[in-house]
Amino acid sequence: MTEFNDAFLTAWQLLAISDARLSAIVWLSLRVSLAATLIACVVGMPIGALLAVGRFPGRRVLIVLFNGLMGLPPVVVGLLVYLLLSRAGPLGPFGLLFSPQAMIIAQAVLVTPIVAALTRQVIADEWTEYREQLRSLGASRSRAAATLLWDGRFSLSTAALAGFGRAIAEVGAVMIVGGNIDGVTRVMTTTIALETSKGDLPLALALGFILIAVVLAINAVAYAVRGWAERHWG
Amino acid sequence: MSGNPWLTVENLGLTEGGTRIIDDVSLALGAQRTVVLGPNGAGKSTLLRLIHGLLHPSAGALRWTQPLSQAMVFQRPVMLRTTALANVVYGLKLKGHTTNECERRARQALAHVGLEALAKRPARLLSGGEQQRVALARVWALEPELLILDEPTASLDPASSREVERIINEIAASGTRILMTTHNLGQARRIAEEIVFIDRGRIAEQTPVAEFFTQPRTPAAQDFLQEEMP
Numbered sequence: 001m002t003e004f005n006d007a008f009l010t011a012w013q014l015l016a017i018s019d020a021r022l023s024a025i026v027w028l029s030l031r032v033s034l035a036a037t038l039i040a041c042v043v044g045m046p047i048g049a050l051l052a053v054g055r056f057p058g059r060r061v062l063i064v065l066f067n068g069l070m071g072l073p074p075v076v077v078g079l080l081v082y083l084l085l086s087r088a089g090p091l092g093p094f095g096l097l098f099s100p101q102a103m104i105i106a107q108a109v110l111v112t113p114i115v116a117a118l119t120r121q122v123i124a125d126e127w128t129e130y131r132e133q134l135r136s137l138g139a140s141r142s143r144a145a146a147t148l149l150w151d152g153r154f155s156l157s158t159a160a161l162a163g164f165g166r167a168i169a170e171v172g173a174v175m176i177v178g179g180n181i182d183g184v185t186r187v188m189t190t191t192i193a194l195e196t197s198k199g200d201l202p203l204a205l206a207l208g209f210i211l212i213a214v215v216l217a218i219n220a221v222a223y224a225v226r227g228w229a230e231r232h233w234g
Numbered sequence: 235m236s237g238n239p240w241l242t243v244e245n246l247g248l249t250e251g252g253t254r255i256i257d258d259v260s261l262a263l264g265a266q267r268t269v270v271l272g273p274n275g276a277g278k279s280t281l282l283r284l285i286h287g288l289l290h291p292s293a294g295a296l297r298w299t300q301p302l303s304q305a306m307v308f309q310r311p312v313m314l315r316t317t318a319l320a321n322v323v324y325g326l327k328l329k330g331h332t333t334n335e336c337e338r339r340a341r342q343a344l345a346h347v348g349l350e351a352l353a354k355r356p357a358r359l360l361s362g363g364e365q366q367r368v369a370l371a372r373v374w375a376l377e378p379e380l381l382i383l384d385e386p387t388a389s390l391d392p393a394s395s396r397e398v399e400r401i402i403n404e405i406a407a408s409g410t411r412i413l414m415t416t417h418n419l420g421q422a423r424r425i426a427e428e429i430v431f432i433d434r435g436r437i438a439e440q441t442p443v444a445e446f447f448t449q450p451r452t453p454a455a456q457d458f459l460q461e462e463m464p
Contacts, residue, residue, distance in 0.1 A: 132288055133312035136305065137325045137372075147324075151315045233315040234358025 010202030011209065022203065026210055029187040032100055032174070033167035036107030040163050044112040045156060048119025049145035053127050063120065069113030078176030081106040085177060098179040103187070106173040111163040118159035123148045154229030161222045165215055237264040240299050240411065241285070247293030248280060255280045257435035259294070267412040269426035273458060277435040278415040279384050285413065286382050305373035306382040310389060311365040313357035318349060318368045321357045325372045343375035347401050363394025370401045381405055383414035387421065399424065419462050423447055431455045
């Protein structure tokens with residue numbers, strides 16, 4: 001029990017002095033996951049909107065596919081991106097393996113289906129409400145998709161935050177393509193996994209607290225944004 | 235029927251799930267202001283949607299004497315999550331007007347419906363009546379040759395209804411053809427030149443407005459008027 005208490009105490013101390021090693025890890029985590037989420041939104045939101053509004057062969061199959069890919073295991077994504085980026089892989093010449101860029105790519109692959117599937121849901125609901133009006137005004141389907149993406153921006157912020165939450169919390173993909181190199185590709189989740197297995201509980205715990213705080217903050221922001229939007233735009 | 239028909243509807247039919255919603259409708263529309271009346275579920279809204287092109291008929295055809303630019307106002311106004319002004323601008327932008335032209339015409343249209351003071355307000359936070367007036371401004375700005383309205387005052391209080399009615403009359407006065415449905419017989423009487431009475435997906439009669447309300451030709455219309463007007 002004393003060991004447990006000591007771990008907590010040291011963890012708080014690390015947080016209190018904002019330990020340089022700790023800060024670097026947190027900063028890299030945020031940077032990688034934010035970049036990955038941004039890419040996922042740029043790619044996934046238009047895909048989601050077109051799946052909701054579009055009429056093309058294979059649409060249903062794609063919807064099922066993206067919904068299914070929401071549950072993609074991070075280690076599998078890590079493995080696939082690893083194969084792509086490894087020296088012999090098609091993207092090998094870029095030499096990205098074991099870099100933050102590789103981690104961004106892996107997380108973007110992981111999160112894009114989530115953003116796309118959630119976006120499709122939001123836009124599909126809007127489409128039932130707006131469909132006749134937009135068609136009456138002469139909007140093409142792609143124009144309607146763009147309109148609804150903008151109109152649903154507040155609901156879509158939830159999709160983006162869900163994607164970010166998934167990215168920041170996953171460990172398998174970044175572990176494989178990043179390699180968990182100290183000072184280079186070590187993020188919060190991979191550090192927790194490593195330090196726990198090494199027995200350095202204070203650092204792992206401190207990072208755990210931060211991770212929980214980040215995830216809670218995401219939900220608070222999502223809630224606040226929606227409330228604000230509801231009051232200001234209806 | 236007054237004037238030459240601008241639209242001839244030939245044997246129009248719409249069947250959905252084995253039910254004939256519109257059943258072999260033939261009709262020549264020539265009046266400038268036509269109101270479609272009929273009991274609930276008679277197919278009034280469906281007929282308007284077919285004419286507007288939102289639905290595709292399963293039989294028959296629409297023959298336009300000349301192609302008319304159209305716009306439609308729905309029972310429940312659909313407002314984008316932006317300002318009232320931007321909602322009006324949106325319709326104009328889709329027609330390819332320049333940004334300046336859009337802004338100018340949108341402001342003018344909002345002034346016509348008495349909402350210039352609310353131009354910068356979020357449209358979805360306006361009252362139901364104000365939203366419907368924004369919807370009217372949105373179509374008015376497009377200067378359509380035919381304006382279709384599907385029960386535009388059904389969910390509004392009497393004061394808002396009167397305002398919407400005033401606006402419809404003004405749009406009509408600018409030369410736009412009006413084709414609308416309503417549940418408000420007083421409104422039908424004030425707006426229409428001609429009544430199309432529809433019952434169970436079929437046209438029962440097409441009669442000048444004064445005649446329709448004093449001596450309807452069909453028993454169905456007589457029953458309808460008796461029930462709706464105590």
